[in-house]
Amino acid sequence: MTAPRAGAVAFRLERLTSEIRLAALDLGETEPALAAARLMDGLRDAGLPVPPLPAWAEAARELDRDAWQRVEVLTHLLRHGELGPLVARALARDPARAWSVVPAFATREARLLTVELLLKSPFRVEELARKWVHALGGTIEGERPDESRRRMERLDFGGVLKSLEEAGRDREERMRRLQEIEAKRLKEQQEAYARQSRE
């Protein structure tokens, strides 16, 4: 359910990011049992099948606190606002797997996107929105699929962090070099000053 297909559901990016931000803001303490119940209600309301209990227990085993919070955000998108029917329609393209998309997305693609990060950064909200649309096999209104993919890749926080590690190494090296130069200059200045005093 990732590559957009003909007739894919199109999402308005601005609307989606705004709903995600609201969901993140509304989020209180997450209680896993309640979060699961709310997701199941959402699936039922959308006319989608709910998983058998053992299957859900197996999928939920991987969910940590941050992932449960993401499940809550995604459930909010499914149950509230004008986006709910669109999400439901996208999930309905493969009804049997619909329920599993949520925990899988929360533990894999969106792994690094904590709610705290979403509240701090519009970039991370957009990243979650784009990745969620991609996971649903949907498209972004007004963008070509390749354009959307490029933008999603550019926003990938994991990729950013990896590049930052590289930048960090390069920075250390440059700073070390600059410190050497600074120390050398300081030494030269002190020597010149001492010479001047002697004269």
Added chain:
Amino acid sequence: MKKPAAGPFSAGTVKAAWERALSFWGLAIQKDAPRLDPGAEGLAFIDLSSRELTVNTKRLAELKAEGSLPAVFAHELGHHVRYPHSLSTQARLELLEKEILPFRSYSLLNLFTDYLINTELAREKDFLAQMAAVYRGTPAPAEAMEQDPAFWFYLTCFEEAWGLEPRTLTREAGEALERRFPGARAEAQLLAEEVPNLAPNLFTQFLYFASVVSRYQVVDPEKDGPGDGKSLNPGHGDYSKPSAGDYADALERTAAESEAIRKAIEKGWLKPERIGDTEASRQQRAAGLPGVLAGEPRKLAEAMAIRYRRLAERHLVPPPRERRAGDPLVPSTLSEWDPSDSPREIDWTASILALGPDLAAAAPLRRDLLPDDGGEAVVERPVRLELYLDVSGSMPDPKAALNPMTLGAQVLATSAIRGGGQVRALIYSTNNVRHWAWTRNEMEVSRFLMTYIGGGTDFPFDVLSASVRECGPRQPIRCVLTDSDFSYNLKARESHGASAREAASKGTFVALLNGSRGEEAWVKEIGATGIVTVPVATMAEFPAAAAALGEKLFGTKAAPSPRTGGRRKP
């Protein structure tokens, strides 16, 4: 009727652009219309003191961004209303930058304030497009990256913040940047994401910005240090520089700056050894001023003179006040009137009320009058103070760092002037420089005290002798601020001792001696000439010692009036 001339800089276009810029910032401020000057330096400039704005239309046309006039106006107004908003904030930012990037040949501050302004402008799509046009007007061959990588990184930040396609603004130079600086785009994205989260503390935002962008300073292998490359930023140098007073204010950190430094160290943007928030680092900040004002020696001296005057204020004691008797106007008790008293002193009303009309006529009462409270008057004791300040090589240049001995001289001079006295001063090392006309102008004296010579120590006994002769019966109080070198000078020639003895016998001659506890042989040798010695154990104690001396010399021992609650320092 003649149709008004159309075009990118016609009166109508400029007026509309100006109104658009004002409305963006929600400005109800009444400002003069901007000046268009094709011969102006740079692209645009706003004077933050007069708030006068100038745009170079020729440069804007060269950048092929004639349509960007509203955004350029709005950008310049942004310096006035937001970043840095005031020249005092700008001075603080400059000093902070000098502390963390001591050898950067050009400043990151303009990029920083431009970045914050443009981020706000980008809320409006037309402004975003107009600013993008200005930046796209800057040629961007790959070689341009070498000249100013920080600028190309800054544009990369906009590409990320504004959601533009990579290299829309940076083009070939951007490609070269990403090759030369791995992870540059990721850093740009992180910066664009993080800077708004650090508001509203501008200093925190700046420390973070500088910690990231400092990686992109040019290291010139030939010079074996940071390059002196000119900034490519078209907005570089687009607002005025702070005044000497702004710099003097900025030498003391605000709570916001201290908080920013604490956070920067906690987050790892700054290494604690690079900057601290201790006494030592405050001195380090003062030491950064000559770097910030390189090439502006007069402004540097003025800024430091203001700084010394302000510090001296803390040690000053108000001149003594004396009660002044007022006229006897306040009615008090009644007593019997005596025929020898003035009839005007009879209080007839009180007499009749107290004794009845018959007895009152025979033995009236008089109303005693007490003097009115005349308040207090400042007693001026016109003294003259002749200062001799040792600025030999062992003392720091007062402009480069806080010199407590210079501050001590400043305290003495100000105490004397505030006490109604006059001052003249001489600074000496191997040679000497004099401000020998008596003055009551504090600023004149403090500016003079910023002079520095360095070198050996030779007290000018010839000048001292000439002064003693010149002053005749009206000898000034003489003070020398020095150390043990003075005793060597004294012993160097027979005539030196004689000169000192003569000055000490004809008037008050005091020596404040650094590095002394009062019991050393060299101090006693100085004292033997009649000079009053004041031991000062360490340099740092000079201002307090000078204040105590000032109190004695200029008669400021009297307690301040409890009525006026006069300021009195311990």
